[in-house]
Amino acid sequence: MTFEQFKDKIFALAKAHGVEAQLSYSQNKNFQVRYQNGTMDQYTDAGKFKITLQLLKDGKLGMSYTETLDDPEKVFEDALSNIAIIDSEDVEYFYDGKGEYPKIEPYDGSFEKLSVKERLSYVEKAHEEIRKSSDIINDMAVYGQQMNEMRLANTLGLDLSYTNGGGFMYAMAVAKDVSPRSAVEFAIGRKPEAIDPILVGSKARDEALALVGSKSVKSGKYRVILRNDVFSDILGMLISMISAENAQKNLSPLKGKIGEKIGSDILTVKDLPYHPLSISCAPFDTQGVPTKEKTIIENGVFKTFLHNLKTAKKEGVEPTGNAMGTGIQPINLYVEPGNKSFDELLKSLDDGLVIIEVEGMHSGANPISGNFSLGAKAFRVEGGRITHGVEQITISGNFLEMLGNIEDIGNDIRAFMGIITPSVLISNLDIAGNA
Structure with a gap:
């Protein structure tokens, strides 16, 4: 049975039972290989598809899942029976497909066209580059690629699809010291030429070597640069805060703060359906609502929460196209870059710390x-100028206060799986050390 035949059968059953139906079809292809010290120890080449059925009746949703196309009747019966056990008072909705959908450059499948030999060369080259120093005692390199096909159709007339994907790699180097020093570097891209394994390997090696002789610092308040990868990690806290669902449940510190100043004058954060550096792009969310560019923070002022159909209906606003499964998330959380290079940020910092990793x-x-x-x-x-590595420290504070203390923003923008950001200079941050 084809998906079209499966869909037609489900929709016919929905009509006969007086319910609306929505089918979500996703197919994922994943390849990943890992080398430890030049020896392959992990190899994955797999693909799978999943169909999610949602049935809507009187504002209640029943769901079921399948990974085959063999028995649409059973899938329908399971979803229908699940409606009866829903005890939530929330009213659910389907989207009818109206509205303007953004034009997104489709993934061209270029990574899938690489031979196995070409894929393995990424980790081999990174390993060779890392081992150019005899002070490296351990290394690891990983190469991976993914392609995701998504289709969404319902009985209200919506029928949409897109394909997304790209490749990534990362490498770790460990340098010998009294306590071994490790560093990780990565790359991500929509085309193979965006990933340079020699650059990834050399950066991991050089940073590990630069950390040799690391020592702690005295506790106190420091001016710091949060390097782009670290700021990406910490900026992940914002994702939960800007969810309208969390705000409605009193689980966001931003509730009631639309229009208020929550960050530095120079901070602007957007949600983008597409960015050329990202492999996480989408023209519609998992409810079929069009995605769109929206400004979340503009010059430090909080402008909007992100909505799905249900939260938007509760507040009488338009959905923002940010449903992600059962939650709400940005497509690409994007921090507008400034004008300074990373080296220029270092000069502006003059005296302080560059945070390169958080745990x-x-x-x-x-x-x-x-x-x-x-x-x-x-x-x-x-x-x-960077003088030595720093270890055994703890950084602490309040995320929103930290946003208000952003003094400068670099132009060294990078993509990190759904977050795109440069490095930022923070005017003061609490550091606990043991020097």
Whole structure:
């Protein structure tokens, strides 16, 4: 049975039972290979598809799932029976497909056209580059690619599809020291030429070597640069805060703050359905609502929450195209870059720290209160130059207060799986050390 035949059967059953139906079809193809010290120890080449059926009756949703096209009647019966056990008072909706959908450059499948030999060459080249230093005692390199096909159709007339994908790699180098020093570098892109394995390997190696001799610092308030990868990690706290559903449940510190100043004058954050650096782009969300560019924070002022159909209906506003499964998320959370290069940010910092890694985001960051306390690694900066590595420190503060303390923003923008951001200079941040 084809998907079209499966869909037609489901929709016929829905009509006969007086319910609306919506089918979501996703097919994923994933390839990943990992080398440890030049030896392959992991190889994955897999694909799968999944169909989710939702049935809507009197504002209640019943759901079922399948990974085959064999028995549409059973899938329908399971979803129909699940409607009866829904005890939520929330009213659910389907979208009819009206509106203007953004034009998004489709993924061209260029990574899938690579031979296995070409794919393996990414990790081999990274390993060779890392091992050019005899002070490296351990290394790892990973290459992966993914392609996702999405189709959404319902009995209201909606029928949409898109294909997304790209490739990525990362490498870790460990340098010998009293305590071994490790560093990780990565790359991500929509085309193979966007990933340079030699550059990835050299950056991982050089940073690990630069961390040799790391020491802690005295506790106190420091001016710091949050490097783009670190700022991406911490900026993930904002995703929960801008969910309208969390705000409606009193789980966001931004509730009631639309139109208020929550960040620095130079901070503007947007949600973009497409960015050329990102492999996470979409013309519609998982409810079929068109995605669109929207400004979340403009010159420090909070402008909007992100909505799905249900939360938008509750507040009498238009949905923003940010349904993501059962939650709400941005498509690409984008921080508008400034004008300074990373080296120019270092000169502006003059004396302080560059935070290059944080640990414990899941346990040490609370998106409801905004408070965080995270283990970190850094570089000491004196006279605008990096002088030595820093270990055994903890950074702490409040996320929204930190946004207000952004003093400068770099132009070294990078994409990190749904977050696109440059490095930022923070005027003061609490650092706990043991020097």
